[in-house]
Amino acid sequence: xxxxxxxxxxxxxxxxxxxxxxxxxxxxxxxxxxxxxxxxxxxxxxxxxxxxxxxxxxxxxxxxxxxxxxxxxxxxxxxxxxxxxxxxxxxxxxxxx
Amino acid sequence: xxxxxxxxxxxxxxxxxxxxxxxxxxxxxxxxxxxxxxxxxxxxxxxxxxxxxxxxxxxxxxxxxxxxxxxxxxxxxxxxxxxxxxxxxxxxxxxxxxxxxxxxxxxxxxxxxxxx
Numbered sequence: 001x002x003x004x005x006x007x008x009x010x011x012x013x014x015x016x017x018x019x020x021x022x023x024x025x026x027x028x029x030x031x032x033x034x035x036x037x038x039x040x041x042x043x044x045x046x047x048x049x050x051x052x053x054x055x056x057x058x059x060x061x062x063x064x065x066x067x068x069x070x071x072x073x074x075x076x077x078x079x080x081x082x083x084x085x086x087x088x089x090x091x092x093x094x095x096x097x
Numbered sequence: 098x099x100x101x102x103x104x105x106x107x108x109x110x111x112x113x114x115x116x117x118x119x120x121x122x123x124x125x126x127x128x129x130x131x132x133x134x135x136x137x138x139x140x141x142x143x144x145x146x147x148x149x150x151x152x153x154x155x156x157x158x159x160x161x162x163x164x165x166x167x168x169x170x171x172x173x174x175x176x177x178x179x180x181x182x183x184x185x186x187x188x189x190x191x192x193x194x195x196x197x198x199x200x201x202x203x204x205x206x207x208x209x210x211x212x213x
Contacts, residue, residue, distance in 0.1 A: 009203050009204055010202045010203035010204060010208075011200075011201075011202050012172070012196075012198055012200070012201055012202075013198070013199045013202075014196040014198055014199055015197070015199050016163055016164070016196065017163070017196035017197070018162045018196070019182070019195045019196065026116075026172075026196070028147055028203055040146075040148075042118070042146070042147050042148075044115075044116040044117065044118060044172050045115075045116065046116075053205075062114040062115075062176060063176065065178070066178065066181070075174045075179065075182045075195050076116075076174065076181075077114055077115055077116045077174040077175060077176065077178045078115045
């Protein structure tokens with residue numbers, strides 16, 4: 001399990017849910033490389049930060065996703081933990097919001 | 098001249114423990130099972146592509162904590178998170194459906210709207 005980079009490409013609307021986290025929403029995330037190029041590989045992640053469309057985010061997957069006050073002891077497997085402002089690779093900025 | 102052969106990278110399923118969209122395609126019935134999981138419904142899910150909504154020919158058996166029906170689009174949690182619903186708490190669960198999807202929107206276009 002790693003922290004992955006992804007971009008918000010859409011939302012998932014659910015009315016019947018059994019996760020105990022009614023205040024938060026689910027977003028459709030496309031995995032990206034460090035330059036922000038999207039891959040055809042999608043995951044659903046819980047959003048507690050209020051991320052906007054096309055923003056690049058960090059997603060924590062697996063049991064570490066439960067290690068926040070909002071998700072502790074909840075059935076959460078993928079959580080958006082941060083919005084990316086900038087990525088540099090070998091001293092060169094490769095992504096900027 | 099020494100030639101070093103590098104094996105091609107194996108395709109690894111990196112979506113192993115992540116919430117993934119799937120379609121309920123069937124039920125799994127088991128009469129002889131461990132006592133702790135008696136009374137729990139098992140569904141057969143096929144993972145789908147959220148853009149084309151087509152099945153990926155990749156199937157999982159998942160515990161149903163919400164009452165999902167055949168044909169519905171759901172997503173499930175797997176691994177240790179599967180034990181954190183009321184239905185599966187303290188049970189040997191490894192995959193649990195946690196939500197039934199009503200709408201999927203990608204790039205401003207609805208790729209799926211549930212028919213009620």
